[in-house]
Amino acid sequence: MICLAEEKWETWPPEGHEKRLENYARYRLLFFGRHDEVYSRVQAWLDREMDKTIVYIVANFAGLISKICADLLFGEQIRVVVGEEDSQEQQAVDKIISDNNLHTVNYEMALSASWRGDAVYKARFGKYRDWSEGEQAIIEAVPANIFFPHLNGDNVQEMTGATLAWVKEDGDRRYLRKEIHLPGIIRNELWLLDGSRIRRQVPLSTLPEYEGLPEEQETGYPGLLVEHVPNWRLDDMFWGISDYVDLESMFDELNNRVSKISRILDKHSDPKLIVPPGLMRYDEKLRRWYIEKEDLQVVEVDQEQAGDLPKYLVWDAQLEAAFKQIDKLLELLMMMSEVSPAAFGLDKAGVAESGRALKFRLIRTLAKINRKKLYFDQGLKNILYAAQVLDVTHGRGGYEPKIPRIEWADGLPVDQMEQAEVEQIRLASGNTSLESSVRRLDGLDGKALQEELDRIRGGRQGQAPSAPRVSLPPAVGQGGGS
Structure with a gap:
């Protein structure tokens, strides 16, 4: 279920968004490498083990995928162009980008969009921080887990409005703060929470930090000041798709296989000693077998098997098949995630001889990044235009807002x-x-x-060679003739 219009909520989180928020929470754990909190098989395996010192090894391929995508997308700064270099419009946009540290904001949003599947920009006019001297046009990131769109019932990808909602706590009381964005208007609300139930609306002044905050604000911008950027999506859906969506089972199996190999190697790192018969004795009083060094682990065999005993029992783990499975899992992960081995430093072909050669090796990865650029390019254009309108309407003015052109870098070493x-x-x-x-x-x-x-x-002018002296032949019929 998706909010098709502004509607009254009875519970928090609102109905229809539970699965999306659960996915966000699970993907966040995967990104941070906390896979033992995600996979139930791992939890059951760890609970069964008698030796609690056994370590579950996480090969955090998930976090690596997101970092590589963000590095290639926004690792190099984009260039935003709205006019000539010294024009007022260009200088104003450059100031908006600089004041908001937008390049860093973009990188953080690309990182989160990779694991969430969604990113949200928000524009506003006000103080950047409480202690800032003046007001300015601000562009900031909004966590997608507090973003709830109102969609056009005839177009699943068109927003008619959006609600940003989050929980505020004051002592033992919990409130739901709602910021409702409609074209040209922002409405501010505060609701009392009782567990997951939304009880009633209360005045904004109930919380001191919202003292003086108006219940309704005119933005001066005809559209919405929030911009949703999907990681990628299909034509019949609004929400973006995470980079982890079809990789979870492979993350699980890779961790499981590496952990099992580690457990096997630990188990057989302390070999047992095999001794001939008669070396071990039985103490009737203590009712135990012993040899002079009781701390040795020993195994006694029959006389026929004695041979050249004593010696250590060494176990052949036969791990070749396990390592082959790991190699195959890595190959599948790179194929399904569209990340080339060269991006991980695992390229068997060695170091690329040129930038052109590296691009050919990263062709699928660059295609994945270009797919993300399609969505970020439009989102950035829209939010930068909105910020210009706010700057002109409420700030310095004096120039005409323009939809910018964005020049992207490929993120590869030059x-x-x-x-x-x-x-x-x-x-x-x-x-x-x-x-x-x-x-x-x-x-x-x-x-x-x-x-x-x-x-x-x-x-070039200082080093220009002097013109050579050329002697022209005399014209026909002039002097020198005989």
């Missing part, structure tokens, strides 16, 4: 030699300008870019 060769070819063929080439190579903008261009052009 092959400087290869990049320089490409730019040289493009310059020689006239397919690019010197300004664009230097911007791509050195990452410069604005005044720094212009200064670098002046130095390059000045150096």
